[in-house]
Amino acid sequence: MRRALLLSFLSLPLLARLPAVAQEAPASLAASDGAVARLAERLARLEEDGLDPRHYAVPDPAAAVADPAGFRAAVLRSAQAALADLLLGRVSGLRGRVDLRRDPGSVPLGAWMAELASSAEPAQVIERAATLHPDAAPIKALLASYRAVAAAGGWPRITGDTRRTLEPGSTDAARVPQLRARLAVHDPGLVEGAAASSPVYDERLVAAVRAFQASEGLETDGRVGAITWGVLNTPVESKIAQLRVALDMRRAQPAPSPERRIEVNIPHFRLYLLEGNRVVRDMAVIVGRRDRQTPMLNVRLTAVQFNPPWGVPARNAREDILPRLRANPESVRARGFRIFERVDGETVEVDPSMVDWTAYNRNNFPYFIRQDAGDANALGRIKFVMPNNDDIFMHDTPDRHLFSRGQRAFSSGCIRLERPMELLSDALSGTSGWDRSRVDQVLASRRTVSTAIARSIPVRLHYTTVIVEGGQVVMRPDIYGLDAEYARALDRATSQRVASLEGGAARGTGAR
Structure with missing residues (x-):
């Protein structure tokens, strides 16, 4: 039954599958035959915009001779479907991608559709929609150059x-x-x-x-x-896919919030403290390895912990600490790690030198591990608390040398900060009783102290491999393969936004 409904849905004209506001647009083109032909030619070049012309049923120009009225109607349907994707984005959401942002309400789609139908040069309407975002022009230029490389054999x-x-x-x-x-x-x-x-x-x-x-x-x-x-x-095809994704991600983007906020761009390994479009602070970060990826999150920084202990996650204990215990249990203890187990319902500390660690592996490890606060602690001296279900936070680190590396995917998922004291100053701004003198005293005491901050700060962990700085496109490798996943969604026969009307394609957790 579901398959029959889907087939019935896909058999509808493209216009019938558009959002309701688009369906209210005029049903004919006012342009001359020559302008309609130019519109069809522009639609045939939608690959310039990162879209596949085959998804829009662009009619063959030869049809204009045999059936002029049918040709005009087909071009209009194709143009309306393409215009909707150019303005609203083709991919509405993907599982786990809460960082994807769209604001369809900011796009007057009905007005665009009306202009398309009434314009003397509707191809120009398509062109304007394709370059609406200021980043679109430089990204499209680089996309064209990489397509030329691909056409020459890569x-x-x-x-x-x-x-x-x-x-x-x-x-x-x-x-x-x-x-x-x-x-x-x-x-x-x-x-x-x-x-x-x-x-x-x-x-x-x-x-x-x-x-x-x-x-x-x-x-x-x-x-x-x-x-x-x-x-x-x-392969150059991977670069092309990233640029196509970058174009689609920018469609119907919401205006930046004027609120002070933190954004961490995972593949660029950078943290930005922003106010509107103004960068207040910028620093390098270390993010999760490919096998321990940092999740995309929209959370709030609510508290700071000084001299934090580290409750080692079970996976880290099995995969990272256990091999060290086998090699040299005393070196593990020297770095402040303490081993515990449950005995008759009580927590009992274990002397690591008294255990045969070769008897355990990742499948039968009954212990849990905590690292005391101190200079060797994996969290450093400061932890920034931002409550979430993934237990992800930002923190200091003793491994300062890693910030000199270009590729900085080394953590187990949390965000390590290059200059935590600077972010601490920003976070504590307005929090009564906390100045640099008190911070220094608490850090020197080696006591674990936590404090809520007066003004919580929105934190967005996002995955944007392509950015534009000073008109220049800057690309970074698709370290988690999320652009490749997005590109696959981009290449589905119907857009997620359109297919979601049928109820079966856009079930990701990403926002519109």
Whole structure:
């Protein structure tokens, strides 16, 4: 029965599957035959906007001769469906993506549809909708350049042992020529002259690698290790998918809140404290590894804890601490870790040196672990509390050296802060009785102290791989594969927004 309903729904004209406000738009085009032909031609180029023209049933121009009225009606239906997706976004929500934001109410869709039907040049209406967001033009330009690379066969894939690091000045007859050919896509001069086939990783090629690393947000040391090899071998089609996603994510975006707020961009490893569009503070962060991803969240920072102990999550205890206990239980105790177990309903501390840790594995680990507050504590000296069901928080860290890395997905899901004292100053602003002197006293005491903050701060953890800064597009790798998932939703035969009218496609937790 459900399949029959879906097939019946998909057999309806595109206009009938649009939101009700769109269905109230005029049912004919006022434009001349030439303008209608130009509209059809523009719709056939919707790939420029990250959309697939095949989803909109754009009619063949040859149909205009055989059936002029039918052609005009078909073009109108295609244009209305495309216009709705260009304005409202094709993907309405995905499971777990509470960071996706749309404000359909901010888009006067009925007025746009009326303008489309009455315009002397309706193709210009489509073009204006496609570039409504200020980021759209530079993203579309980069998308066009990557599509040209793809049309030419893509960039060369580097083969060989990409687990082994290539050091500046070294010689590698297999990988260096491939590396030079790969980077020649960006710098054709690398394959010109006598050095083009040289196996030496020379200064010119090192400079090109550093420039590439900088563009990808990697460490710019010129050393080509596993991470750099992996990014070099990312297919151009993946970049195209990311740019298509970036365009769709920006459609019907709500206006920025004037409220002071924190936003953490996971794939860019950055935290921003914002007021409206103004950046008040900006710092590097460390986020969750691919196998322990930081979830997308919309929460509020409500409290601060000084000298926090760390209740080690069961997964971390089994996968991280247990191997250390097997190797050297005393070193674990020296870092402030304490081992506990339940005996007859009571919590009993265990001497780690008295346990045969080889008898346990991740499937039969009966202990729980806590790390006392101190310099070696994994949470550092400050924890920022933002209540949520995933037990995610922001915190200090003793591993300061990791902030110099370009790719900073090292945590078990929580957010480690580059400059926690600066964020602490912002968080405690307006909280009576807390100044820098008292903060220093509490930290020096080594006592665990918590305080609510006077003004809670909204915190948004989001996943945006493509940003635009100063008119330049900055891309970062799709570390969690969430752009790839979004792209698959983008390529479904019907948009989630449209299909949700039937009730069976848009059941994600993301907001409209």
